[in-house]
Amino acid sequence: MLTLKNPPTRIEVVQAGKGRDLLFLHGAGGHMPNDPLLAALATKYRVSAPLLPGYGRSEGEDGLRDMLDVTLHALDVMEKLKLRKPIVVGHSMGGMIAAEMAAIAHTEIEKLCLLAPAGLWLDAHPIVDIFAKLPYELPALLFHDAEAGKKLLTAGGGDMADIEFLKQFLVMNARRLGMAGKLLFPIPDRGLAGRLYRITAKTLIVWGREDVLIPPVYGDAFKKAVSKSKLVKIAKAGHAVGQEKPAAVLKAIQDFF
């Protein structure tokens, strides 16, 4: 656990693997049980995956209210982890945070990988309101193969009819999505579009071709706005592109950096 003083937070960090430093920032759902993407990345990199306050055992979410708070917090965590020029990888909400970090601290972040990042809004392609979705609707939103996705999401899960499990689930859900809402509710746009021009990092953008949550057209928008960027679209993958196609995402990262 990392302890940061300002604002006071305690951060759980999943660390695995050997090799070049890679910082991974999770999406609004947090890490998946036995997360397949983290496992794949750890075969080639020294992965550090901190959990945002509100997720897992990380605490201190009350002191993080908006995009700037979270961006600076993530930069502080990166510094505290003493990572040497890491590849900064972020998925969805984590991609939004990673892009903000690279825009604000563009001299510190030289390698950036955005996996289906949030943060832009196109009126012609509205993003689904995940805050109005019920748990059973999530697999089809996150995965191209909803059945397989459901198994990934509920691995090690419990029984919703059990009152204790249900209580834990509701608390966990409220903490996670309560925190995510500060960046994503009601519209996942906190002005990133106006700051993307500042990113000087070599940037890989990865999208699942079958992403129904943030459609691939957003990948084109990111590609257009970030100067040194490449867009890779992966077939038969939904929004959780890294968890659904971990090997393909790992290969794209290795090929690019």
Add this chain to the structure above:
Amino acid sequence: MKFTWFHLMPWPHMPDDFRQKHRSVWVDLPNKMYQPELGHIAYHQYLDQLEYAEKVGFDGIGVNEHHANAYGLMPSPNIMAATLTRRTSKAALVVLGNSIALYNPPLRVAEEMAMLDVLSGGRLIAGFPVGTSMDTNYAYGTVPALTRERYAEAHELIRKAWAADEPFAFNGRYTKLRYVNCWPKPIQNPPPVFIPGGGSVETYDFCLDNTYSYSYLSYSGYLRAKLLMEGYWKRVAERKADESPYRAGFAQVICVADTDAEAERLYAPHVSYFYNRCLHVYPGFADAPGYRTIKTIQTGALSQFAPGSGRDYPNMSWKDLTEGRYIVAGSPETVRQQMEELIKTLRAGNVFCLLHIGNMPDDKVRHSTKLFAEKVMPHLRNLWPDWKNHDDRFWCHPMHEPVPTRIAAE
């Protein structure tokens, strides 16, 4: 006892197949269903009913705020209360209330409520709800996890604005005003305040700290409310506050007819309309993650998610609803008995009487209202003899000799 005749002002023209055709009465129900010309008729009928309630002797008349829905058509309760100031002269105007986290700046609430208090000659009772998640988060876009902090700051600003005699600066996190200067100021300073709550300890303490009355607005009746209100009274005792029943209020759907059988015949279709159409909220809109505090989820609010506690309104009969005391309905004697039990069980000095229900036509509303006022209310007046039917802290203080409105109008 204080009885407030409360109007939700629902849209009364939802079709029979509403539940099948629409997933929610709130947030994303297409407003092509709303017909403004019929809305004109409904609004005026509803306002007439509130005025009628004063005429037959209710202590208060009540309105509230909701958005993007067919359940209650008052995005601005203050507009409704303003019309009532002109055509009523005695009843408290219970505005329960303004969702203060939604106003920008929240000073607007201080100003408009001051206007209402001045217009009505000191008859305002103010309410400060957090607002439902449907209204506050989904319809008005407030970030769920920041809603309560916003609310607390708005409350602080409003109370300071009413209290100050000179302009002052307010440097809040969400509202920054170099010159706070509330013109007009309320006659009652401050007006009494009712807080709608749903069982969180934080809200109990907030009421006790500020001498506000705690109002539990539920449609599941007093048997299920008992546990929650016991929690409130336990907290009152722990805090060593007095146990004035006027510290508590409860909303109740009530139907009165000459006999129990007649009540079912007259009102059952409208009760069914209310429970099956007006309360048909998509679960995805009911409770945005972050809207409730973790503490609340861990304690009280969870019970509604527990297996077996699900309220299966579509399959509940009149018998289920009356025997389960979701609604209090029947002859004047039946209603009197059950209301007495409700008031004593919950120790509630304020009752918000819901006598217009769903799509109930005007003649039935008046019939039920009149029977309640004449044959029920008088028998419930003195249930709290120790408190002499009144607690100065929790009711309005009209000006001693209000200007008769007709003269004022000339």
